[in-house]
Structure formats: structure tokens, C-alpha cells
Amino acid sequence: MSDSYICLVPIDPYVVPSPESRSVIIAAVRRLFPDSDLIDDVVSSGIQFIGCGSNLDSITCCHCKAVISDGAWGDLMSIDYKDSQQGFLLQAYQMPCCGTTARLCDLKYDFDIGFARFCIRIRNTNRLSNLPSAIAAIRTIFGIDIKPVYRHV
Numbered sequence: 001m002s003d004s005y006i007c008l009v010p011i012d013p014y015v016v017p018s019p020e021s022r023s024v025i026i027a028a029v030r031r032l033f034p035d036s037d038l039i040d041d042v043v044s045s046g047i048q049f050i051g052c053g054s055n056l057d058s059i060t061c062c063h064c065k066a067v068i069s070d071g072a073w074g075d076l077m078s079i080d081y082k083d084s085q086q087g088f089l090l091q092a093y094q095m096p097c098c099g100t101t102a103r104l105c106d107l108k109y110d111f112d113i114g115f116a117r118f119c120i121r122i123r124n125t126n127r128l129s130n131l132p133s134a135i136a137a138i139r140t141i142f143g144i145d146i147k148p149v150y151r152h153v
């Protein structure tokens with residue numbers, strides 16, 4: 001059996017809500033996804049890559065839309081990753097396709113991924129129709145813009 005996760009990730013990679021806010025958010029998310037077998041949040045000292053697992057199909061340049069090869073992207077990921085404490089630095093690098101600069105979080109991923117210090121994990125839910133409510137509630141109450149990352153492992 002494989003697991004499906006929805007990770008709710010702040011669009012701003014640096015955002016981490018306060019512990020009080022996090023417990024309110026988690027309680028709200030648990031109410032919206034009662035069938036999930038695991039809901040928790042993860043906070044890291046540095047920025048982590050929140051991938052979509054086998055859902056990742058393509059990565060394209062945010063400027064010229066050229067496909068970035070797995071090899072070129074892997075090299076950028078290695079260069080940008082500092083260590084387990086600091087995670088990714090999200091520095092701007094020259095793109096191999098068109099020579100403009102971009103950060104790893106600026107590239108276009110299909111399915112979408114995230115770079116973040118904070119995420120909420122929802123495992124194995126069938127209540128996908130509740131996602132917009134969860135995202136709207138977090139934006140309204142905490143002023144944090146969140147996007148879903150669909151992770152299949």
C-alpha cells in the first residue's frame with residue numbers, strides 16, 4: 001500500500017507561524033479532514049524541500065519555459081543545499097537554458113512542490129473538496145498564503 005499526502009505549504013518559504021497559531025491551524029485542519037489517518041505539522045530550522053514524490057513530471061524555467069533536465073536541477077539542488085541545520089539557501093543561479101537568474105523556488109514544477117520551513121501534513125484523506133476551505137481559513141485567520149503539494153510515496 002502506498003500513502004498519499006497533502007502537504008499545506010506557505011508560499012513564502014520563510015514563514016513559520018507561532019506555536020499558538022500552529023495548534024489552532026492543526027485543530028482546524030483536523031476538523032476539515034476527519035478521515036485522515038495522520039495530521040501533523042513539521043517545523044525546520046532551515047528551508048526544506050517538500051517534494052511531490054512520483055507525481056513530479058517536469059521542471060521548467062520560470063523565464064523562458066524551457067525544460068530543466070533532472071541532471072541540471074539536481075546539480076542546482078546540491079549547490080543550494082547548505083546543511084541539515086540551514087537547509088536550502090534559495091540563492092539565485094544562472095539558468096542553463098536562457099542565462100537569466102532564478103531561485104529553485106521560482107522554477108515551475110508539475111506537480112507543484114514547496115520550499116518551506118513549515119508544513120502541515122495530511123495523510124490519506126478523501127476529503128479533497130475541503131482543501132479550499134482549509135486554505136481560505138489559514139489565509140483569513142493568520143494572513144498566511146498556503147498552497148497544497150500532492151505527494152505520492
Ligand SMILES: [Zn+2]
Pocket residue numbers: 061062063064065066095097098099100
Ligand atoms: Zn530559461
